[in-house]
Amino acid sequence: MSQRWTRLATLLAGAALVATVAAGKAETASAADYEFKLHHFLGPTSPAHAKMLEPWAQRVEEASGGRVEIELYPSMSLGGKPPELIRQVRDGVVDIVWTVNGYTAGLFPRSEVFELPFVHVNDTAATNLAMDEMFDEYLAEEYEGLKVLFLHVHAGQAIHMVDEPVRQASDLEGKKIRIPTRTGAWVLEALGANPVGMPVPELPQALSKKVVDGALIPWEIIPALKLQDLTGYQIEGPDKARLGTTTFQVSMNLDKWNSLPADIQAVFEQESGRDWLVEVGNLWRDNDDGGIAIATKAGNEHIVLTEEQWDGFRAALEPVVKRWEDEVASKDIDGAAMVERARHLIQKNASAN
Incomplete structure (x- = not known):
């Protein structure tokens, strides 16, 4: 075979390989039955993104057997400013948000009880669990248009x-x-x-x-x-x-939630339950210790x-x-x-x- 035909055969084989890979990626990209956009205000290297939101999304995806895909959009990359996140998820512009309740002052007055001085003291996991236990009776009515997946606090002001x-x-x-x-x-x-x-x-x-x-x-x-x-x-x-402290929420658009089958809803709730709230609390405490170590080293x-x-x-x-x-x-x-x-x-x- 001439060198010319050899090069042509190589190019054709390469093109076939690229097409096969592209087709595989397309198949993978469309494999999930339920796709979600999660929008938030911090960068991709922040502990909240890298150590909480990404692992949580991966757990939900894995527990769903690949039927769920959650794509994270940090740094307000879908547009708008942090105080607009609640409106974005309520209006269905995005599917899920992570945001600070206080960025929209006055919308979540009941949840503010956990922000008060000397209510939360220094135990993030305990406060997360208390918020969860009080949610149905005391807090739920102020989250109209939202399905709250989990609430949490940081280590404190x-x-x-x-x-x-x-x-x-x-x-x-x-x-x-x-x-x-x-x-x-x-x-x-x-x-x-x-x-x-x-x-x-x-x-x-x-x-x-x-x-x-x-x-x-x-x-x-x-x-x-x-x-x-x-x-x-x-x-x-x-x-x-x-x-x-400051209260945060990870919430889904309520219409989006209601459109999901019961088994997919169960996956989200299972991966956002008590064990996860404790893990999140401990995570924020550990991150806090790491942060002060960096400041003192400097x-x-x-x-x-x-x-x-x-x-x-x-x-x-x-x-x-x-x-x-x-x-x-x-x-x-x-x-x-x-x-x-x-x-x-x-x-x-x-x-x-």
């Missing part, structure tokens, strides 16, 4: 400061501090600080330009946002105690307040819980009963998870 340490509650007076939720804003107001609301992706620029003096946010986000380079001090209470000062110093924060923040109870009373919500129930369930689950 710790204090990050650019160039001034905080050792007393009064040290925050007059400071501009970032916070994503209105309950967090109330915490800051009670401490004499000036709350500045913004989604977390905007925080690095706000810190670098001194738009804010610091932020209330957990440690876990430190490496993703390079906060070790933008702040000098990380402050928390004794035994990793925090100034409240030379930042990690300040753990004494019990006496923390008592000053407790005294200043007692009115915040009452403020929330009065606020939700206008919506016929018994806030005091919810606070009592949430604290009881968190304490109960602290030893059970």
Whole structure:
């Protein structure tokens, strides 16, 4: 065979191979019976994406026997801004979202009970389980148009400061501090600080330009946002105690959910149940420990307040819980009963998870 014909045969064989691979990919791509787009606001290297959302999606896919495919879209890559995620999933623009409840202030007042100071203390898994146990009776009605797959919290609001340490509650007076939720804003107001609301992706620029003096946010986000380079001090209470937390949801469009057969619904619920909530809680705690280690390695000062110093924060923040109870009373919500129930369930689950 001439070299010309040999080259032609090789090219034809290569083309056939490419066509076979392409056909295989097409077959694989269309193998799933149910496809979902999951949209969220953090980047693909963030712990929330890489260690929580991706593994969860993979578990659902595997448990479905390949009938489900969930494609993740981080960094608002499908368009819009973080506060628009709830509308996107309710309107069916996307199938599933992971978002901060507080980005849409006032929409989830019942769930705010878990964000209040000294309701969530430092046990993420226990708080996740308490939210799950309270959902049907206390929380469900505010998630209209959504199928909540799971709720969770982060490790809690710790204090990050650019160039001034905080050792007393009064040290925050007059400071501009970032916070994503209105309950967090109330915490800051009670401490004499000036709350500045913004989604977390905007925080690095706000810190670098001194738009804010610091932020209330957990440690876990430190490496993703390079906060070790933008702040000098990380402050928390004794035994990793925090100034409240932030509630998150992973929710599906309700019409999409109702269109699914019972066995596929069961897969989602099975992979989002109690064991998963404990795992998520432990994951966020581990990520938090990793984040503070990066900050201290970079030379930042990690300040753990004494019990006496923390008592000053407790005294200043007692009115915040009452403020929330009065606020939700206008919506016929018994806030005091919810606070009592949430604290009881968190304490109960602290030893059970």
